[in-house]
Structure formats: C-alpha cells, structure tokens
Amino acid sequence: MNQNEMPLSEAEIRSHYSAATTVLTSLAHAPRIAKPVAEAAAAPAAARSPGITASPRRMRSTTPGLATRAPRAATGTVRLIDRISSLGDDELPGPVQAATVRALRRAVAIAYTVGDAFAQRCALAEMKQANKTGTLPAASRAEFSQLLTAESLIVLSVFGNAASYLLASNAGEAQVEIGPVEEILTDNAPQAIQGALWELDQDIAAFAGGDETKLVPVVLAYCEALMSRVRDRAATTPHLEAFTDAAWRVEADDLPISGFDPARKAKGSQLVMAFKKPEEVIGNAVAKSQALRLSKMLMAYDFQRKLNPFAELGGFIFTFMGDGNPGTGKTTLIQMMGGLLNDYCQNAGYPFRYENFGIDQIDSYQGKSGQNAKAFINNVMDPAVIGFGTVDDIDQIAGKRGDSQSSVGQQEVTAVLMEAFAGANTIVRGNATFGMFSNYPENVDDALRQRAGARFLIDGPQSREDYIDILTLLLGKNHAIPVGDHDLFATQEISRAVKASYDRHSRPQEDALAQVFDAVTGRVGELDTLEKIGTYLKAIQEADGRFTGRAIKNITDAVKVRAMDFELPDEWMENPELFLFKDYDAKKAMIEELREPITTAMVIQEINRYADSEFRYAGKSDEAEISKMVRNMGLQKKAAARFAS
Incomplete structure (x- = not known):
C-alpha cells in the first residue's frame, strides 16, 4: 500500500x-x-x-x-x-x-x-x-x-x-x-x-x-x-x-x-505480444539504444512519491517519434521495448500496461474518437502502473489541421494528443512514455510532430554485416548453411554502433541543413560557444520557419538524455533490492552519480539529429506536394488535348 x-x-x-x-x-x-x-x-x-x-x-x-x-x-x-x-x-x-x-x-x-x-x-x-x-x-x-x-x-x-x-x-x-x-x-x-x-x-x-x-x-x-x-x-x-x-x-x-x-x-493488463530481444533488432543502433535506456528509466519510477528521478533531473523521454521506410523495424522495436518492460516489471512485481491506439478507434460518432484517445492517454498515464503507449501509423490516425482529407474523428485525436503530450495540464511523472510511429511523418500535423521530444530514425539494416545478421536471424535454425567469415551479431553491439551514429551527426546529413551549417561555421568558425550555437539555431529557423522554440526545448531535452548517456546496470533490474526497491532519494542519488557533464559535441550532434529529421520531413512533404501538382497539371493538359480533339 x-x-x-x-x-x-x-x-x-x-x-x-x-x-x-x-x-x-x-x-x-x-x-x-x-x-x-x-x-x-x-x-x-x-x-x-x-x-x-x-x-x-x-x-x-x-x-x-x-x-x-x-x-x-x-x-x-x-x-x-x-x-x-x-x-x-x-x-x-x-x-x-x-x-x-x-x-x-x-x-x-x-x-x-x-x-x-x-x-x-x-x-x-x-x-x-x-x-x-x-x-x-x-x-x-x-x-x-x-x-x-x-x-x-x-x-x-x-x-x-x-x-x-x-x-x-x-x-x-x-x-x-x-x-x-x-x-x-x-x-x-x-x-x-x-x-x-x-x-x-x-x-x-x-x-x-x-x-x-x-x-x-x-x-x-x-x-x-x-x-x-x-x-x-x-x-x-x-x-x-x-x-x-x-x-x-x-x-x-x-x-x-x-x-x-x-x-x-x-489493474495492469496481461501483455500479449511477440517479444523481441535487442540482438534481434538489426541496425537502428540509436533507436535501439534509446529504447533500451528508456525502458530502464521507466523502472526508476517511485510508486510512493509518484515521481521518477529522471523526470526531476532531466533526460526522461516522455514522447518520441519513430520514423522510417516500411519494413525497417518499427514493429520490431515496439516488440523489443514492450518485452523488456514486461520482463522488468514482472521481476519487480510492478503492474505494467501496454496499449496501442489504432485506426479502429476512430469512430463515426462525433466526439467518440476524442473520448477513445483520452481513455488511451489516461490508461497509459495511470500513476499506479508503468505505462507504454504507442500510436502506430500516426499519419493515418491523427489528421492534419486544415486538411480537408482528414475526418472529424482524426481531428479530434490530434487535438487530444497535442493537449496530452504538451498541454497546460500535462504532468510528466516519469511512469509512462508514448511512441508515435510512421512511415510518412511528413503527413503528421507539424505541431503534433514537434511534441515528440525525441526522434528515433528507424532506418533498418544498413551495412553488409547487418544484412548477413538479418538473413541469418530470419532463416532460423532449420538449415546447415555455414555462416562463413563473419562474427555473427558482433556489429549489433549497441555501444559501438551508437558512438559511430552520434559521430556521424557532428555535421548534418541532409543537404539543405548542411548548407546552413557550412555557411554559419564559415562565418563564425567552430561552434564552441553558446553564442555561436545560438547563431546556428537562428540560421536553421531562417531556413525553416517551423523550427520554433519547441524545437529548441526538444533539443535541450535530448541533450539532457545524452547527459544520462548510460544504462542502468542489468543487475539493478534483475535484483530489485539493489535499486528498484530503494526509496526515492536513494535512487536519485545513485542516478546523479552516473550522470555525465554536457559537452559542446553533444549539443551540436543533437541539434543536427533533430534538425535533420525536420528537414527530411519538410523535403518529403514538399516533394509530395510537387508530385501532386505535376500530376494534376499533366491531367489538365491531357484533358485539354482531348477536349480540343
């Protein structure tokens, strides 16, 4: 009690x-x-x-x-x-x-x-x-x-x-x-x-x-x-x-x-899901690392204080967006995180609830879709459980405001999610997290997408080693084909892959953002002070007006996550007495001892990671609109020719 x-x-x-x-x-x-x-x-x-x-x-x-x-x-x-x-x-x-x-x-x-x-x-x-x-x-x-x-x-x-x-x-x-x-x-x-x-x-x-x-x-x-x-x-x-x-x-x-x-x-519901182990998630190093870390962060929640030390110290991921092409591993990532949380909670005796908000909860009756979305939010955020909520294919579920193609129900869901994720009454206790997943994040309302505090780029297998690993994994064991000259799953070792991924973001990956980065560094030199970094942020905003103060907040939250760039030891999850069952102040002190100082490199990398995703979304959105206009012009031209004949 x-x-x-x-x-x-x-x-x-x-x-x-x-x-x-x-x-x-x-x-x-x-x-x-x-x-x-x-x-x-x-x-x-x-x-x-x-x-x-x-x-x-x-x-x-x-x-x-x-x-x-x-x-x-x-x-x-x-x-x-x-x-x-x-x-x-x-x-x-x-x-x-x-x-x-x-x-x-x-x-x-x-x-x-x-x-x-x-x-x-x-x-x-x-x-x-x-x-x-x-x-x-x-x-x-x-x-x-x-x-x-x-x-x-x-x-x-x-x-x-x-x-x-x-x-x-x-x-x-x-x-x-x-x-x-x-x-x-x-x-x-x-x-x-x-x-x-x-x-x-x-x-x-x-x-x-x-x-x-x-x-x-x-x-x-x-x-x-x-x-x-x-x-x-x-x-x-x-x-x-x-x-x-x-x-x-x-x-x-x-x-x-x-x-x-x-x-x-x-009452925590029994989770029915095909669990995946981290080594079964091929590629997606940063997303896999953050999901693993977030699973352990959630377990630090104190049921008596109804607060998580990570939420107080900074670095807790309340909402995140996972995007990538079809077949790159979004569902596998959900299965991995759900499985980890389920196992951790069972070991600690904590109630755990996983819920997915799907397209079947969009109702034709006015107001019902919003009620369903609110119930979903309340169930996951229940302070008496560890909660994990997902909205898969959010581009189909939450409508863009002002989009005539979006139904009233989709618009209701958008309004509820925006209020729940960053509204005046939003309380982040640190017992729940929400993941939004999409193959087409550019079709998600800009304001809703920016309420995702972290971005998980789910790009699937990338390297030669990744493709060997995923082939071996999916073939199963009913064969005698030798692996060959390959250290199976060695490149899926998270810490090595994550460091390489972070290092890549020392400069932008998107061409449009790289041009902004080069122009600013060419003018002010290395971004080694807050003044210069602020100049870079302003230049990004001038290139993309959607890069607002909320984007800066998301970036600084991501930087704080990087300051918590450590995993709680596995033995703390396996033996709850070592950490989970300690009082709030003791857990907070143990976490503070592991926290790292924020560095310039962290800030630049997180700016580039976040801005890369926004430029990528904007590029896809613009290209989609251009393709639609070109198609319409082509149809008009054909219609005029047919009419003239």
Missing part, C-alpha cells in the same frame, strides 16, 4: 452490505431529472422489473452529434437483482450475472464507506447529528446542503469507480453506447445511489435486452458515463477537499481511491 493511502476497514464495508442488498433487491424511485426509459423490445415480459411499463425501445440516432436519449417509461418499483438474473435463457443466474450482482453490492457498500469517511473528515458528520436532533443552526443550513451535495457526488463517483474496477476482469471486447447519465441526485448519499441504480436498471432493460453477454458492457458503459458526469459536476462544487486531498485503498480488492480519477485501469 502507498504510505499516503488510508485503508478502508473491511468490517465497515461489510456493515453496509445489508443496506446495499436492500436497494438492489427492491427500491421505489420517482425519477426527477431523467424520464423513464423503454423496456428493451427483446426482453421477455417476465424479465421486466415489476412496476416498469413497457413502451417503445430507446433508440440512438445514427447521425453523429444528435440526441442519444428517447423518452423513458413510467415510474415504479425497481428490482435490479431480478432484472439481472432474468437475462438469458436459463432460469438460474449464470456466473457473470452473479459476479455483476456481487460487484454492485460491494461497490454500493464501498461508496457508503467512503461517504462516511468524508463526513468524518469534515463538519458533515456533526451537522448530520445536529440536524437529526433539530439543533442545526439556521446559519449552517446552506453549508450543510453544500456538504450533502459534495457527499452525494463522492458516493456516486466511488460507486461507479468500484463497480467498474470490480467488473474489469469480466469485460470482453463488446462495447455499448448508452448516452449521458441524467439522474444525478445530490440531496443525500442514499438518494443519489437510488437514482443511480434506477437509471442503471433502465439502461440494462434498454441495451442488454435478454442477452446476458451485454450485461457487463452495459454496466461498464454506465459506470464510465456516471463518473464522467460526476467529474464535471465536481469541478464547480465546493467543500470537496476532504475527499480530493486524501487517498484510500480497499485492501481485499487492491482498489485505490484517489479523488475522482477512475481506478479500473490500475
């Missing part, structure tokens, strides 16, 4: 089981905000909760952005347990139905327990007692009402949070959209829970019908919508500090409760 978290008593949670069971078994609720929803047409009459009158099924508009709610059905007694048990063809409830009921009962009990804890931490508990005895002063009634509103929102948030967390293991691939939650009542905690359970019953009727496989997706969708709506209300609600400034944990479920942040994601 985090030393800042307070345990929630299991005895106190179970003391609320009776009340929770009662409201799940039967409650009478007259909706005050929402309208009664229709019974699902597919649900048998016997499955309807007594008192709920059948009416046409609620439908979702197929037009993005339009209404998601239709009129609801009449008021009556709701029996949520009966509703859940009646799903499916079997007269007896199945395992998923039973698990759902148990999860909802425990979630209600946990919510009531946290509500009690909140009341004890502020003046609400005393005010409740005074109100009960009729001794509450008239001057305190306004504050009392505000505190009851705060408690109601807290209980609703914890209920949705706990139910979602407890049902996470039963979640499948199916997803259900239910629209916004409406019955948010803030009179008091019991009334708030009754309103929530009433609306959940309505949604199960409308969206699960008689299909038990849709039960958990509907409940999870409702919980997410509930938490989102409550979070919005909480932003303008006073007296929440006693809840938001504290943190609790339910030991039996390993459930963390920290403000209005969802905890369902805190």
